[in-house]
Amino acid sequence: MRLRITGLKHQWFFEQFPEVKKFSVVMSRNKKLVQWMKNYIPNHTINANAVKDTIPSLLNQHAGGIVLLTSRYEGFSLSLIEAMSQGLVPISFSVGVAPEIIRNGENGFIVHTIEEAEEKIKLLLNDTALRHRVALAAEETAKQFRSDMMIEKTLALYRKILG
Numbered sequence: 001m002r003l004r005i006t007g008l009k010h011q012w013f014f015e016q017f018p019e020v021k022k023f024s025v026v027m028s029r030n031k032k033l034v035q036w037m038k039n040y041i042p043n044h045t046i047n048a049n050a051v052k053d054t055i056p057s058l059l060n061q062h063a064g065g066i067v068l069l070t071s072r073y074e075g076f077s078l079s080l081i082e083a084m085s086q087g088l089v090p091i092s093f094s095v096g097v098a099p100e101i102i103r104n105g106e107n108g109f110i111v112h113t114i115e116e117a118e119e120k121i122k123l124l125l126n127d128t129a130l131r132h133r134v135a136l137a138a139e140e141t142a143k144q145f146r147s148d149m150m151i152e153k154t155l156a157l158y159r160k161i162l163g
Contacts, residue, residue, distance in 0.1 A: 014041045064135045066124050071095055085142035087135045091120050107137035
């Protein structure tokens with residue numbers, strides 16, 4: 001079976017690191033995509049259409065790991081915040097709110113090309129201390145997006161507006 005993935009060549013990332021264990025949470029009705037990933041990506045575990053409430057615990061099993069966000073068009077990336085909240089180091093293209101949330105090299109990495117993404121992955125795979133330091137910073141950053149924090153910020157804004 002041959003499957004064409006449009007846009008950024010997502011499978012390229014998987015092929016570049018055959019020895020690295022990979023994990024995907026895929027929310028898709030495209031059964032061919034899910035089956036292709038199961039059949040053709042080495043060292044790969046896939047969770048297809050996981051119940052939303054289980055995603056944090058699925059991600060938490062990989063704390064200290066790397067999350068690669070390959071979207072080229074994105075608004076507010078809930079996936080970014082979910083991954084950071086569970087201690088994964090984000091490598092994201094400069095889309096949506098990613099540049100506002102990620103402090104490059106501190107709590108994740110912003111990349112502009114596939115080659116730059118590959119370079120950051122290699123850097124993190126080869127420097128465990130850096131990866132863990134950035135993972136802790138990512139987790140700390142994500143705390144500002146917890147629901148209790150967002151409620152308090154919203155109420156403070158209303159209080160300010162209403163005087």
